Amino acid sequence: xxxxxxxxxxxxxxxxxxxxxxxxxxxxxxxxxxxxxxxxxxxxxxxxxxxxxxxxxxxxxxxxxxxxxxxxxxxxxxxxxxxxxxxxxxxxxxxxxxxxxxxxxxxxxxxxxxxxxxxxxxxxxxxxxxxxxxxxxxxxxxxxxxxxxxxxxxxxxxxxxxxxxxxxxxxxxxxxxxxxxxxxxxxxxxxxxxxxxxxxxxxxxxxxxxxxxxxxxxxxxxxxxxxxxxxxxxxxxxxxxxxxxxxxxxxxxxxxxxxxxxxxxxxxxxxxxxxxxxxxxxxxxxxxxxxxxxxxxxxxxxxxxxxxxxxxxxxxxxxxxxxxxxxxxxxxxxxxxxxxxxxxxxxxxxxxxxxxxxxxxxxxxxxxxxxxxxxxxxxxxxxxxxxxxxxxxxxxxxxxxxxxxxxxxxxxxxxxxxxxxxxxxxxxxxxxxxxxxxxxxxxxxxxxxxxxxxxxxxxxxxxxxxxxxxxxxxxxxx
DNA sequence: ATGTAC
Numbered sequence: 165x166x167x168x169x170x171x172x173x174x175x176x177x178x179x180x181x182x183x184x185x186x187x188x189x190x191x192x193x194x195x196x197x198x199x200x201x202x203x204x205x206x207x208x209x210x211x212x213x214x215x216x217x218x219x220x221x222x223x224x225x226x227x228x229x230x231x232x233x234x235x236x237x238x239x240x241x242x243x244x245x246x247x248x249x250x251x252x253x254x255x256x257x258x259x260x261x262x263x264x265x266x267x268x269x270x271x272x273x274x275x276x277x278x279x280x281x282x283x284x285x286x287x288x289x290x291x292x293x294x295x296x297x298x299x300x301x302x303x304x305x306x307x308x309x310x311x312x313x314x315x316x317x318x319x320x321x322x323x324x325x326x327x328x329x330x331x332x333x334x335x336x337x338x339x340x341x342x343x344x345x346x347x348x349x350x351x352x353x354x355x356x357x358x359x360x361x362x363x364x365x366x367x368x369x370x371x372x373x374x375x376x377x378x379x380x381x382x383x384x385x386x387x388x389x390x391x392x393x394x395x396x397x398x399x400x401x402x403x404x405x406x407x408x409x410x411x412x413x414x415x416x417x418x419x420x421x422x423x424x425x426x427x428x429x430x431x432x433x434x435x436x437x438x439x440x441x442x443x444x445x446x447x448x449x450x451x452x453x454x455x456x457x458x459x460x461x462x463x464x465x466x467x468x469x470x471x472x473x474x475x476x477x478x479x480x481x482x483x484x485x486x487x488x489x490x491x492x493x494x495x496x497x498x499x500x501x502x503x504x505x506x507x508x509x510x511x512x513x514x515x516x517x518x519x520x521x522x523x524x525x526x527x528x529x530x531x532x533x534x535x536x537x538x539x540x541x542x543x544x545x546x547x548x549x550x551x552x553x554x555x556x557x558x559x560x561x562x563x564x565x566x567x568x569x570x571x572x573x574x575x576x577x578x579x580x581x582x583x584x585x586x587x588x589x590x591x592x593x594x595x596x597x598x599x600x601x602x603x604x605x606x607x608x609x610x611x612x613x614x615x616x617x618x619x620x621x622x623x624x625x626x627x628x629x630x631x632x633x634x635x636x637x638x639x640x641x642x
Numbered sequence: 643a644t645g646t647a648c
Contacts, residue, residue, distance in 0.1 A: 237643095241646060263643040300645055359645075410646045493643090573646095 172208050173215045181625035191218040196226040196627035206570045207233045210240040222253025224502045228559040230516050233623035236345035236442050238437025241515035244562045249442045249508045251541050258437030260495050262414045264463025266405030267491030268539035269520030271484040273398035277378045283480035288638045290475035292597040296369035296384030297642035302469045304365030306383030320459030320474050324466035335488040336528050348452025353416050360409030365467030366590045372404045376638040383630045387552050390534045391487050401539040402468050406461040413457050417450040442510045492517045492565035500560050511560045519553035519563040519628050540616040543567050545589050547618050551628040563627040567612035576611035595638035
């Protein structure tokens with residue numbers, strides 16, 4: 165149940181693209197919102213969530229919000245919060261979201277728009293047939309039994325590649341080398357496993373998509389070269405998550421934590437977001453399950469990449485190499501400096517991407533001097549971006565994750581029909597392969613903030629730098 | 643986001 169709506173917290177402009185919410189009441193730290201005035205106009209009610217997150221036990225430095233902030237379950241989408249593990253810091257499933265491990269993968273083709281030529285149509289038709297999408301079951305590959313299912317949860321992309329669904333080099337270009345080590349498969353309940361089993365290698369629905377894109381502008385040639393992209397080049401962007409498996413894990417663990425919270429003496433506004441200390445049986449159970457789902461999400465994107473590569477090879481003789489794969493819905497145990505001392509933190513990024521700076525030891529060797537690639541899926545018919553981490557990046561090295569919704573799904577569907585939208589996009593030279601007309605209309609570009617403004621605010625706030633802008637040529641949607 | 647509600 166929602167409490168009475170109170171006035172949104174007061175924002176003070178610290179400098180351009182940086183606002184502050186002073187700690188009041190139960191807030192343990194300030195709120196820091198990276199945005200422009202224009203972007204804030206669409207974010208008013210989610211500022212209360214930024215203040216709510218600031219009350220979490222053990223939270224350090226600030227409750228952060230990225231320029232694409234919008235209303236979410238408990239935490240705002242576009243929120244970043246870190247808690248100090250040794251100081252009773254908590255982990256919250258609401259700080260990760262229902263779509264655990266949702267993220268983006270970018271593949272670069274060995275051709276440009278001109279050399280691909282009319283084969284684009286065959287590629288789109290091939291993808292239309294090869295990419296499972298929409299709600300419900302169906303994936304490109306079904307694990308054969310319990311053993312294989314558990315190896316996906318433990319091994320992520322690494323297992324998918326071992327199994328023949330990719331190349332060894334892919335793993336170098338995946339966050340965490342394609343798998344996190346701390347997956348605890350025993351914490352993944354039977355219902356979650358069942359839901360996940362038949363959905364390995366599927367897009368899902370809503371804002372998830374697979375797009376054939378073209379590199380439209382390169383802003384940073386050195387970084388683009390290191391990432392493997394150049395002007396005019398054909399790319400494929402895949403945005404998807406962990407399907408029913410992640411949803412079920414979030415549901416299960418919110419329930420467990422909700423029951424346990426009072427035992428730890430934790431009270432939160434509106435009974436959400438549910439949380440328990442990282443160092444508690446419930447906290448450890450969630451993090452173990454979440455890590456298993458993180459691996460599942462990566463395997464999902466790996467399987468979809470394999471299916472996409474097959475289509476490009478058969479329809480156009482084109483090869484795709486992985487640029488990067490990064491999630492924007494995860495909690496991670498990381499070491500960051502707080503008040504001049506290194507602390508072990510549980511960093512929640514919900515609708516926020518990690519953006520390690522140049523020189524960070526966890527980056528792949530060939531990207532270490534460049535900074536971590538960040539992949540920003542835009543809205544249909546506009547543009548997507550490739551960014552990079554910068555030295556001194558704020559918010560525990562995080563940045564924006566997308567355009568950010570501005571209109572409800574219902575409102576969006578009222579503005580345009582799916583058929584009208586497809587006609588409009590095709591007029592602009594964008595091929596559309598939808599699964600449902602309703603789903604397409606809900607994703608109309610007007611339903612989102614201006615992704616260029618979000619990227620400009622993120623860069624202006626010192627969170628990242630722009631490497632390239634990509635425009636869509638073909639969209640595959642659920 | 644989600645077998646779009648227990």
